[in-house]
Amino acid sequence: MRENPVTVTTLTTEPLLRFFVPGTPRAQGSNHVAGATKQGRLFVRVTDGAELTSWRKSVATVARAAMLDARVRLVEGAPIFGVLTFTRLRPRAHLNAAGDIKPKHAASLPITKPDYDKLARAVSDALTGVFYRDDAQCTTMLIRKRFAQCQGALVELWFDHSDPDFAVEDNR
Secondary structure (H helix, E strand, C coil), X not given: XXXXXXXXXXXXXXXXXXXXXXXXCCCCCCCEEEEECCCCCEEEECCCHHHHHHHHHHHHHHHHHHHHHHCCCCECCCCEEEEEEEEECCCHHHECCCCCECHHHCCCCCCCCCCHHHHHHHHHHHCECCCECCHHHEEEEEEEEXXXXXXXXXXXXXXXXXXXXXXXXXXX
């Protein structure tokens, strides 16, 4: 076993690509077996809908524009480190009559649905074939949900230079 802790990419450099997608972030659910036909064949029902399709198109469009500005091309065969920050408006209950944040809600984080992993799935799938060849190239991801003045997703992407080996200590 290694004695040194695993080193993780430090985010001291500018990201390879950084962009903000305005709008309401949409979650991408998992496909589940929905039932069986009279012949006994199982079928899957996908319930993502038009809102998710529109969100993914927005992510891809903004990413393409940011790639043109940054002169970034499709990344093939390289590991990706990403920070995805999903923003939403604060609930009215967090604000006083003047529109300021009530002190008891100042440190509150958005702990309601949608789930962070389903939000990230929609963005990572939208970037497939746009920023990277396959979302399997995403090797390290930090996903955050935060309150902000506008809704959307801030996407920041780097090449992942993390240590590829990870030591796990047995604490039995």
